[in-house]
Amino acid sequence: MQVTRSTAHIVSLVPVSGGCINQGCCIEVDDGPPLFLKWNPQATPGMFEAEADGLGALRRGVVSAGAELAVPAVIDHGETAEGSWLLLEYLPDHGPGAETFALLGRSLALLHGAADPESFGWRRDNWIGSLPQANTPVPDWTAFWRDRRILPQLDLARDRGHCSQGVFDRLVASIPAMSPSPCLLHGDLWSGNTYATANGVPAIIDPAVYRGDGEVDLAMTELFGGFGRAFYDAYDEIRPIDPGYVAFRRDLYQLYYLLVHVNLFGGAYEAPARGAAERVVAAVA
Numbered sequence: 001m002q003v004t005r006s007t008a009h010i011v012s013l014v015p016v017s018g019g020c021i022n023q024g025c026c027i028e029v030d031d032g033p034p035l036f037l038k039w040n041p042q043a044t045p046g047m048f049e050a051e052a053d054g055l056g057a058l059r060r061g062v063v064s065a066g067a068e069l070a071v072p073a074v075i076d077h078g079e080t081a082e083g084s085w086l087l088l089e090y091l092p093d094h095g096p097g098a099e100t101f102a103l104l105g106r107s108l109a110l111l112h113g114a115a116d117p118e119s120f121g122w123r124r125d126n127w128i129g130s131l132p133q134a135n136t137p138v139p140d141w142t143a144f145w146r147d148r149r150i151l152p153q154l155d156l157a158r159d160r161g162h163c164s165q166g167v168f169d170r171l172v173a174s175i176p177a178m179s180p181s182p183c184l185l186h187g188d189l190w191s192g193n194t195y196a197t198a199n200g201v202p203a204i205i206d207p208a209v210y211r212g213d214g215e216v217d218l219a220m221t222e223l224f225g226g227f228g229r230a231f232y233d234a235y236d237e238i239r240p241i242d243p244g245y246v247a248f249r250r251d252l253y254q255l256y257y258l259l260v261h262v263n264l265f266g267g268a269y270e271a272p273a274r275g276a277a278e279r280v281v282a283a284v285a
Helices: 047-065 097-112 141-159 166-176 214-225 229-238 241-267 267-284
Strands: 010-015 025-031 033-038 074-080 083-089 126-127 131-133 182-185 194-195 202-204 210-212
Touching: 033 047, 047 074, 047 083, 047 097, 047 182, 097 182, 097 202, 097 214, 097 229, 126 241, 131 141, 131 241, 141 166, 141 210, 141 241, 166 267, 214 241, 241 267
Parallel strands: none
Antiparallel strands: 010 025, 025 033, 033 083, 074 083, 126 131, 182 210, 194 202
């Protein structure tokens, strides 16, 4: 996709809903396909630069893995006195279907099956929603998940008066050794961050990428639902789901996202977070 910004003229701007952090619109131009602009007048400096980096990594990873996923191309990004912005290829949402979910499951399994020799983490920190996500590489996955994921969100939640129960401390102390192969993750794969494009190929957007256990993406898809049985069956055909995932890792990985939701949206998510922690502690006892 090529866009000549010096000669393109805007024909129309159409607001696009769906995000709870940023604002977005579709831009119709007179000399090419439509574009998608997202902006935030209060974005932390570097947020959209990190997202652009993640989208580029996903596009390369999808090609390398032979997966069929549409990832919007980055046109440009920047920061002004009025806020930060990110200009992307526009991929219209045509709604999900069973075939799209099956293709998404197969493609995600291929992406996760492409083992990466690097350490767990990423070359830069980024954001999960509007919260910072630390990605300093660590060779040990258990340490990464404890120190880069659970503890930062737990500490923040406690600073805000949540999650004071001792079960969270017991969980931190009892996380068992885990040794998955690092792979590229989307990092925030809930149903609002994927949809079907015009040709039925699933699109994935708004990533929070890093290298980690592919089961993390799988756990996020199950946290709030909306993916359909065809997705999981197709994933399992290519990358069989390990029993340990259901036994305790699903709850352990979902706990991170539940703590994120506590910190973004308040105490309504504290009870689900506590429940996940209790199940993990009981499972590994």
